[in-house]
Amino acid sequence: MLNIVLFGPPGAGKGTQSEKMIEKYSLIHLSTGDIFRKNIKEESELGKLAKSYIDKGQLVPDEVTINMLKQEVNNHSNAKGFIFDGFPRTNKQAEALDTLLKELNTEVTLMVSLEVEENELKQRLIKRAELSGRSDDADPKIIQNRIVVYQKETAPVKEYYHNQGKLKSVDGIGSIDDISSNIFKSIDNFL
Numbered sequence: 020m021l022n023i024v025l026f027g028p029p030g031a032g033k034g035t036q037s038e039k040m041i042e043k044y045s046l047i048h049l050s051t052g053d054i055f056r057k058n059i060k061e062e063s064e065l066g067k068l069a070k071s072y073i074d075k076g077q078l079v080p081d082e083v084t085i086n087m088l089k090q091e092v093n094n095h096s097n098a099k100g101f102i103f104d105g106f107p108r109t110n111k112q113a114e115a116l117d118t119l120l121k122e123l124n125t126e127v128t129l130m131v132s133l134e135v136e137e138n139e140l141k142q143r144l145i146k147r148a149e150l151s152g153r154s155d156d157a158d159p160k161i162i163q164n165r166i167v168v169y170q171k172e173t174a175p176v177k178e179y180y181h182n183q184g185k186l187k188s189v190d191g192i193g194s195i196d197d198i199s200s201n202i203f204k205s206i207d208n209f210l
């Protein structure tokens with residue numbers, strides 16, 4: 020299996036680049052943010068719980084997120100591999116993902132980390148808010164909180180994969196196609 024963790028701060032372009040990668044490698048795309056938003060729309064219990072955190076720019080608790088992701092992975096037992104987009108976002112989630120994939124006799128192949136500096140991120144998120152209607156994009160205070168949470172809780176996950184020799188950083192600034200082609204090169208060189 021080819022299992023890619025696509026990593027980067029809010030606004031780095033994970034969603035956009037995931038679409039390119041799905042096409043090329045025929046992987047199942049699991050975006051925890053998208054799954055939460057679907058649940059919020061359906062007003063499920065999970066959605067209501069998730070919304071109370073997302074609207075403040077906080078992370079949904081690990082246990083809830085990990086259980087949800089496990090279900091999604093198990094629902095696709097015939098997959099050729101996965102793109103994990105927005106997961107893992109804490110070291111605890113990274114450990115849980117290792118355990119889950121081990122049970123399936125596989126592992127994370129590579130983490131691709133999209134590097135974009137903070138001012139560019141803020142501008143992209145404010146612009147996206149006009150189009151996406153996402154409540155967590157609309158308020159600069161919430162955006163700032165997401166960036167702080169990213170730095171505190173999520174950035175250390177990079178170190179986790181670096182220590183396993185699985186980290187590949189890619190410049191997230193430039194044209195969408197140039198960034199995709201750099202991502203493809205990193206993956207292909209690693210295989």
Ligand code: ADP
Binds near residue numbers: 052106
């Ligand atoms: P972005 O990367 O632009 O912040 P996402 O769509 O990936 O957006 O996530 C939106 C929100 O959903 C996050 O701010 C967080 O509250 C919640 N979320 C998504 N993935 C996770 C996760 N792995 N663990 C905890 N919360 C998550």
